[in-house]
Amino acid sequence: MDNPARRAILTPMTDEASITADVAIVGGGLNGPALALALARPGINVAIIDAAPPRARAGSGFDGRAYALAIASRRLLAAIGVWDRIADKAEPILHVQTRDGKPAADGGIPAFGLDFDAAEIEEGPMGFMVEDRDLHAAFLDAMAAEARITTLPGRTVTAQQAGAAGITVTLDDGRRVTARLLAGCDGRRSGTATRAGITRSGHDYGQTALVCTLAQEHPHGGVARQIFLPGGPLAVLPLTGNRVSIVWSMPEVAATAIAALDDAGFLAMLGPLLGTDAGAIRLDGPRFGYPLTLTLADSYVAPRLALVGDAAHGVHPIAGQGLNLGFRDVAALAEVLVDAKRRGEDIGAADVLARYQGWRRFDSTVLALGMDTVNRLFSSGNPALRLARGLGLGLINASPGLRRAFIRQAAGLAGGPVGDLPQLLRGQPL
Numbered sequence: 001m002d003n004p005a006r007r008a009i010l011t012p013m014t015d016e017a018s019i020t021a022d023v024a025i026v027g028g029g030l031n032g033p034a035l036a037l038a039l040a041r042p043g044i045n046v047a048i049i050d051a052a053p054p055r056a057r058a059g060s061g062f063d064g065r066a067y068a069l070a071i072a073s074r075r076l077l078a079a080i081g082v083w084d085r086i087a088d089k090a091e092p093i094l095h096v097q098t099r100d101g102k103p104a105a106d107g108g109i110p111a112f113g114l115d116f117d118a119a120e121i122e123e124g125p126m127g128f129m130v131e132d133r134d135l136h137a138a139f140l141d142a143m144a145a146e147a148r149i150t151t152l153p154g155r156t157v158t159a160q161q162a163g164a165a166g167i168t169v170t171l172d173d174g175r176r177v178t179a180r181l182l183a184g185c186d187g188r189r190s191g192t193a194t195r196a197g198i199t200r201s202g203h204d205y206g207q208t209a210l211v212c213t214l215a216q217e218h219p220h221g222g223v224a225r226q227i228f229l230p231g232g233p234l235a236v237l238p239l240t241g242n243r244v245s246i247v248w249s250m251p252e253v254a255a256t257a258i259a260a261l262d263d264a265g266f267l268a269m270l271g272p273l274l275g276t277d278a279g280a281i282r283l284d285g286p287r288f289g290y291p292l293t294l295t296l297a298d299s300y301v302a303p304r305l306a307l308v309g310d311a312a313h314g315v316h317p318i319a320g321q322g323l324n325l326g327f328r329d330v331a332a333l334a335e336v337l338v339d340a341k342r343r344g345e346d347i348g349a350a351d352v353l354a355r356y357q358g359w360r361r362f363d364s365t366v367l368a369l370g371m372d373t374v375n376r377l378f379s380s381g382n383p384a385l386r387l388a389r390g391l392g393l394g395l396i397n398a399s400p401g402l403r404r405a406f407i408r409q410a411a412g413l414a415g416g417p418v419g420d421l422p423q424l425l426r427g428q429p430l
């Protein structure tokens with residue numbers, strides 16, 4: 001028998017309960033706001049929904065991550081009006097240093113080392129380090145200044161329904177947002193992708209990245225260091241105020257034991273790995289742990305849906321490329337949509353979305369699998385693998401052309417295997 005109370009819940013929504021936009025974005029982390037700004041500036045109306053309470057991520061205790069932004073990513077941030085808001089909080093990367101953390105005499109295999117200097121390319125610093133809290137806050141400020149962006153913070157998307165002319169998402173407060181296109185920027189466990197029936201491939205690395213910020217006695221000199229230890233890579237990345245960001249990847253069991261140490265015990269483990277150049281070190285903020293997985297969406301698009309950033313591809317942080325890859329998606333999707341709008345096309349149509357997928361999916365998959373291989377090759381004490389990587393790096397070191405190509409690729413200055421670099425990554429507004 002029907003329950004009358006249930007019928008009352010199904011009463012049609014009032015106008016105040018529905019919001020319309022050209023594009024609805026789920027996820028207000030980093031890629032979501034970047035996409036919102038890239039679209040709003042050339043005249044596309046956006047509604048952006050994020051589950052986190054407003055400004056939660058702008059506090060120092062929320063997320064210890066800092067990002068190595070490639071030159072192309074800095075150009076995108078400049079083109080969408082964000083770079084000026086964080087320029088004074090960004091630390092230039094002047095030198096990149098990779099080292100084998102295993103003793104040189106081990107098994108007779110010489111320790112390898114590979115160094116790159118900003119002077120080897122014309123563009124200046126090879127990249128910039130920015131902290132998550134600063135970047136996120138800069139995005140929020142830039143979005144607040146943009147009339148074409150409606151922000152819906154502290155709201156979770158619970159359902160989505162694609163139709164012939166548009167897509168509607170339902171929020172946890174019962175409101176609905178209707179748009180021509182939904183952009184899923186909701187991270188590695190994207191509910192947006194799951195609800196659209198998009199499956200994922202990948203695996204668990206069995207590794208955790210311990211992340212923290214250190215203040216050190218001696219100047220870091222803008223040097224980004226990657227030390228390859230048998231359990232996984234240790235990255236030491238320069239931040240403003242003579243601080244460094246630590247990303248120390250290791251097997252889960254070791255990470256659990258090290259995470260359980262008090263701060264003094266933790267520094268006693270970490271300090272000797274950093275060598276003597278840093279001088280005295282101390283923690284500057286809390287410690288965090290990130291379990292590491294590879295997760296690739298089997299499609300970047302579905303009817304009236306496009307996935308962007310970690311929702312499309314969550315990669316190993318070994319080369320600091322995750323967000324840079326996401327910004328490539330943002331730049332490509334924004335360009336495809338703005339071009340489609342100018343031509344009078346429906347921006348959520350399947351052929352428009354196919355252009356985005358064709359531009360981005362192969363490029364991201366190649367890079368994600370590349371990171372996967374690099375992690376396997378470098379997180380190993382196996383003598384044969386150590387010899388192979390030493391020879392490979394020796395080859396790069398000996399060839400100025402290879403070195404330059406390597407730096408340009410890492411700086412995001414080279415196009416992908418499919419298509420050119422999107423306009424925003426070349427610093428050209430849409």
Ligand SMILES: Cc1cc2nc3c(=O)[nH]c(=O)nc-3n(C[C@H](O)[C@H](O)[C@H](O)COP(=O)(O)OP(=O)(O)OC[C@H]3O[C@@H](n4cnc5c(N)ncnc54)[C@H](O)[C@@H]3O)c2cc1C
Pocket residue numbers: 026027028029030031032049050051052065066067068069155156157158185186187188191209211247290308309310311317319320321322323324325326
């Ligand atoms: C240890 C570590 C170090 C890294 N270092 C680097 C680096 O140096 N350089 C680099 O380029 N990348 C780096 N990365 C990768 C980078 O952190 C990610 O690529 C980036 O944070 C992804 O951003 P995103 O916006 O796609 O997703 P997220 O930042 O995960 O944001 C997703 C958002 O979606 C929201 N959301 C989820 N579900 C819902 C829902 N149902 N309704 C509403 N909102 C929802 C969440 O609240 C969240 O705000 C690193 C990653 C790790 C783990």
